[in-house]
Amino acid sequence: MQTITSQDAVRRGEREPLWTLFRVVFGLSALSWGGLALMAQLEHHYVEREGRLSRVAFSDLIALAWMVPGPVGCNVAVQLGHALRGRSGAWVSGIASVLPFFMLMTLFAIFYRSPLVHVAASQTLLNHFSVVLATLIAITWYKQTRALVRGRLEWIAAVLGCVALFYAHSAAAYVVMLGSAFGAGWFVSPVRNSRLVVSLRRGDWQMLSALGVLLLLFALPLPHRYELALLWPRLAGAGMTLFGGGFSALPVLKTLFVTPAIGISDNDFTLAFSLSPLSPGPLLNVVPFFGYLVDGWAGAVLATLALFVPSGCLVVLAQRHLHQLKANPRFEHGMRVLRAMTTAFLVVAVLRIAAHVPFQPVYLLTALFSATCFGKLKVPVYIVYGTVAVVCGLWLAYDALP
Numbered sequence: 001m002q003t004i005t006s007q008d009a010v011r012r013g014e015r016e017p018l019w020t021l022f023r024v025v026f027g028l029s030a031l032s033w034g035g036l037a038l039m040a041q042l043e044h045h046y047v048e049r050e051g052r053l054s055r056v057a058f059s060d061l062i063a064l065a066w067m068v069p070g071p072v073g074c075n076v077a078v079q080l081g082h083a084l085r086g087r088s089g090a091w092v093s094g095i096a097s098v099l100p101f102f103m104l105m106t107l108f109a110i111f112y113r114s115p116l117v118h119v120a121a122s123q124t125l126l127n128h129f130s131v132v133l134a135t136l137i138a139i140t141w142y143k144q145t146r147a148l149v150r151g152r153l154e155w156i157a158a159v160l161g162c163v164a165l166f167y168a169h170s171a172a173a174y175v176v177m178l179g180s181a182f183g184a185g186w187f188v189s190p191v192r193n194s195r196l197v198v199s200l201r202r203g204d205w206q207m208l209s210a211l212g213v214l215l216l217l218f219a220l221p222l223p224h225r226y227e228l229a230l231l232w233p234r235l236a237g238a239g240m241t242l243f244g245g246g247f248s249a250l251p252v253l254k255t256l257f258v259t260p261a262i263g264i265s266d267n268d269f270t271l272a273f274s275l276s277p278l279s280p281g282p283l284l285n286v287v288p289f290f291g292y293l294v295d296g297w298a299g300a301v302l303a304t305l306a307l308f309v310p311s312g313c314l315v316v317l318a319q320r321h322l323h324q325l326k327a328n329p330r331f332e333h334g335m336r337v338l339r340a341m342t343t344a345f346l347v348v349a350v351l352r353i354a355a356h357v358p359f360q361p362v363y364l365l366t367a368l369f370s371a372t373c374f375g376k377l378k379v380p381v382y383i384v385y386g387t388v389a390v391v392c393g394l395w396l397a398y399d400a401l402p
Contacts, residue, residue: 035073070311161344
């Protein structure tokens with residue numbers, strides 16, 4: 001597999017102006033619901049329309065984005081900017097991909113505490129939204145399982161991950177699970193005599209060491225009085241465990257934010273994740289929302305930087321060594337097992353959401369309606385949420401009549 005560089009990725013010869021790069025990525029991100037949609041639009045513009053990258057080169061970007069933690073769509077945008085304009089292009093493209101949903105989710109958080117929103121967001125409506133969210137996650141789990149979980153070892157990892165996550169109540173459990181999955185895949189790989197040789201610069205080692213410290217800070221149990229003071233570094237470490245898409249982040253982020261020291265309630269957390277598909281961007285767009293609830297605008301900015309910057313730096317570092325990583329069968333086998341275990345995060349997310357919804361026929365009807373729309377009819381998420389909200393509002397208004 002060949003390495004992607006600015007010289008061989010840009011086919012027309014001229015450099016992409018930074019302002020043009022920002023404008024295009026910002027516009028595509030603002031019209032992309034979910035990371036997969038952003039990747040598809042970036043490919044259409046820069047591969048099919050502009051011819052800036054070859055299809056093989058763009059496929060390498062996608063493959064690497066799945067190999068590292070963090071939001072896949074934003075990781076692809078960062079790599080694209082790096083391929084077109086180097087380090088400055090990576091920063092410009094990364095900011096442009098994050099900015100649209102950062103603004104929308106922060107605005108939602110600003111008005112979230114207003115009386116109007118709390119009146120509109122009744123418990124019944126929240127329960128219906130939770131059912132829609134659980135159904136969407138369940139269908140995502142089904143698709144990911146079919147794509148990622150195939151062999152016996154992958155199935156064992158997925159099942160053991162479900163059991164471990166169901167009883168896990170600490171951040172350290174997530175780190176140990178993912179590390180064990182990769183280690184098991186590495187050691188039982190059919191190819192044993194291959195060595196992973198990667199030459200790293202001094203700055204690369206310093207960055208990896210810093211990311212390791214953040215990961216350790218997230219994993220270690222801390223006294224409650226330090227949870228708020230170290231929230232943003234711990235969030236950056238938590239980002240290093242997020243493989244497999246935004247829904248896998250639900251248990252991890254809940255461990256960080258839904259605590260007495262932070263002050264975000266379980267209802268606030270579930271509502272944010274329920275409404276996250278209504279905003280453009282990846283499902284990790286909830287991060288600026290939580291950050292604003294904790295510490296206003298400063299919290300929204302710090303939370304966004306903490307989660308998205310480390311994964312962006314890591315994916316740029318990995319891009320320089322893509323050919324060595326993908327050519328090593330033991331590394332690839334370890335990543336296969338790790339990705340299979342991440343499907344357990346989706347299962348546990350569905351179970352924990354369902355546990356807070358009353359077992360009533362009306363919610364079963366919402367689940368059936370959502371499953372039909374998402375699984376069979378491919379209805380956009382915002383239309384499903386809007387339909388459920390309108391029907392629920394009409395039902396509450398009718399029920400309130402004398």
